Structures are given as structure tokens and as C-alpha cells.
Amino acid sequence: MFSKLVSVLKENEPEIVVGNWGTGILPELNLIKSLDLPSKTKVILNMETFPTAWKSRKREFFERYLLKSSMKNIDGLIVPTDEMYNLLISYGFKLEDKIIYRKPFYFPRSHFETTKVLRNHDEAIKDLIFLGKPDLFRSLNSVQNQLLELAESGITISCSEKFNLSHKNIFPFKPFGIYDFDYNFSKITATHKAALVTFKIQETSDYPLRFNTSLPHRFLFPLALGLPTVVPQQGFQAIGTLIDKYQIGYRYQSIEKLKEYLRSDAVSISRNNIIDHKSELDFNADEFKAFLKKF
Incomplete structure (x- = not known):
């Protein structure tokens, strides 16, 4: 998976990569920032469902920790609701240095x-x-x-x-x-x-x-x-x-x-x-x- 991603990035040199929130996507987003690409790819994280946990409080804390550890590699965020934005602020995330789209990322067929x-x-x-x-x-x-x-x-x-x-x-x-x-x-x-x-x-x-x-x-x-x-x-x-x-x-x-x-x-x-x-x-x-x- 990682080798395929590296190959695609180096071949296409995308200006922007958008990833949907999930603990599995963060290693890939972190990898993008670690690569020595000719053009500096920007990373946007779509916080579609956060946290994804629905049963375990331990899972909620785990997601919070992973997001915090990866925030330095994220250039922009799609935050669909005020409730989610306020939750991120309450976690102590510094969002003022991020470019944020504060509306739902709707399915585009209106x-x-x-x-x-x-x-x-x-x-x-x-x-x-x-x-x-x-x-x-x-x-x-x-x-x-x-x-x-x-x-x-x-x-x-x-x-x-x-x-x-x-x-x-x-x-x-x-x-x-x-x-x-x-x-x-x-x-x-x-x-x-x-x-x-x-x-x-x-x-x-x-x-x-x-x-x-x-x-x-x-x-x-x-x-x-x-x-x-x-x-x-x-x-x-x-x-x-x-x-x-x-x-x-x-x-x-x-x-x-x-x-x-x-x-x-x-x-x-x-x-x-x-x-x-x-x-x-x-x-x-x-x-x-x-x-x-x-x-």
C-alpha cells in the first residue's frame, strides 16, 4: 500500500491530497509530508465523522491522540458542524494556523x-x-x-x-x-x-x-x-x-x-x-x- 502510494505521488505530483478521517488514513497522510517531492503537496483532512467511536471511550481517546500527533502534517480541515469545531477547540487543537472549510462536504449531485x-x-x-x-x-x-x-x-x-x-x-x-x-x-x-x-x-x-x-x-x-x-x-x-x-x-x-x-x-x-x-x-x-x- 505504502509503495503504491509513493509511486502515485511521485508520478503525479498532486498539489492537494484530501483524506477522509479515520485512524487508518493518518499514516498515509504523514507519509506524504515525509516524501521529498518536487512540489510540496498540501494535505486536507475531511473530518466527516469524528470521532468514529460509538461504543468505547478508550477508542475516543485513541482517535484524539492520533489526530493530535498528526496535526502538524495537516494543512487544512473540512469541519462540517459547529459542534465538531467546538470539540476540536476543547481538545486544545490550535486551528488558527489551519485553513478550514466549515460546511458539510456534501454529495455533489444536488x-x-x-x-x-x-x-x-x-x-x-x-x-x-x-x-x-x-x-x-x-x-x-x-x-x-x-x-x-x-x-x-x-x-x-x-x-x-x-x-x-x-x-x-x-x-x-x-x-x-x-x-x-x-x-x-x-x-x-x-x-x-x-x-x-x-x-x-x-x-x-x-x-x-x-x-x-x-x-x-x-x-x-x-x-x-x-x-x-x-x-x-x-x-x-x-x-x-x-x-x-x-x-x-x-x-x-x-x-x-x-x-x-x-x-x-x-x-x-x-x-x-x-x-x-x-x-x-x-x-x-x-x-x-x-x-x-x-x-
Whole structure:
């Protein structure tokens, strides 16, 4: 792996390398700075999900230590939320000497130019779509019971067929990869009132930090397609901040409250708010290019 990376860097001499946060990427980023390249490559770290730990506090401390030890080799950061930025400051990281992009690095296929956005929630065929997928190795994504509970209450839900759920109110679709550019996300999402964002978290007031600081794909994808988001009220601070600020979804306390939202005009209001706040919510390629030119 290292030899291949060295070969690619020396052959192409990139001006900028962008890496997504993860403990496995840091050795590669550190390697880049150690190489004697003709042009000095700048390194940007996309803090997409930080910390990634969801169970172990020891893991959180480990990630914090690794980031601190590598910070000298990082020229810029993509920090998607104020919550994450404040966390990094609380860790004592000196961010004033870094070039920082303080917005989510959105999936670049925006609904605003490419899809028909439903302004009226009555046009939707089903209530919710869940874009997460089951993971055999991490119980974090094992939300089958939550989906069944919602379906049993009368809420109609679409989810990946990989969940292997059988219920009259659950409608499976074929799974897709996040880099599957041929997949028509809008065709599926446009027939739903809202997107569900949830994970399997133990009943505790001490929620993992990652859910307070990060914006997961299962939230960003629907948002980029103009779809409101519903999320449990407790434990998802970063998502909740955006929902509350722009009124683009609903943080539900109970299934009954969620049903009230889905049956009301509030869904249409949320959809319209996403469209009306295009400049704040849509991925802005020109703005991101301006960020890159600073290096």
C-alpha cells in the first residue's frame, strides 16, 4: 500500500491530497509530508465523522491522540458542524494556523438542478425512506426492530432489501453504494414524505460523541435531494441543530408525534424550507473551489 502510494505521488505530483478521517488514513497522510517531492503537496483532512467511536471511550481517546500527533502534517480541515469545531477547540487543537472549510462536504449531485422536488407532501406515496444498510459486523446499524415498530404503527417505510424484513408496511429496494453514480437516488426518494435517520443506540443519556458532532450520509443524501429528515429527539445534536435552524425536518419524541408530523402540512413546509434555503444547504462547488485556492 505504502509503495503504491509513493509511486502515485511521485508520478503525479498532486498539489492537494484530501483524506477522509479515520485512524487508518493518518499514516498515509504523514507519509506524504515525509516524501521529498518536487512540489510540496498540501494535505486536507475531511473530518466527516469524528470521532468514529460509538461504543468505547478508550477508542475516543485513541482517535484524539492520533489526530493530535498528526496535526502538524495537516494543512487544512473540512469541519462540517459547529459542534465538531467546538470539540476540536476543547481538545486544545490550535486551528488558527489551519485553513478550514466549515460546511458539510456534501454529495455533489444536488436535487436543485437535477430532480423534480415535491412541494406538496400529499404527492408522496410512502411515509419514510431509510437509506442506511445492515452491517453484519457492527450492531450500530442493526435497526430492524425500530423499522418494524414504525411499520407496526401504520407508518409506511422503504428500506434496503438486505434487512430481510417482511411487513405489509415495509417496502424493500435494491441497495446502492455511495459512489454508484448510475443509481437514480431521486427516483426513489421523490416518492416519500421524509427520510428516517436513526442508529441502534443503547438507552442511555451518554450518547456517543459522533452523533453530537457529525452528519451521516443517511442524513446528507436525502437533504441533497430535497427530502425532509426525521430523527429521534435525543442524541443527534448536529443533525438537530440544522433541522431546528432551517425547519427542514422533525425531531420526534414518540411514534405518535412522528405520525402527527407525517400526516400534517409540516412536511410540505419542511420541503419548501429546504428549497428556500438552497444557498445555505446545497453543496456550493464555487465556494469549495475558493477554499482549495487558498493552499
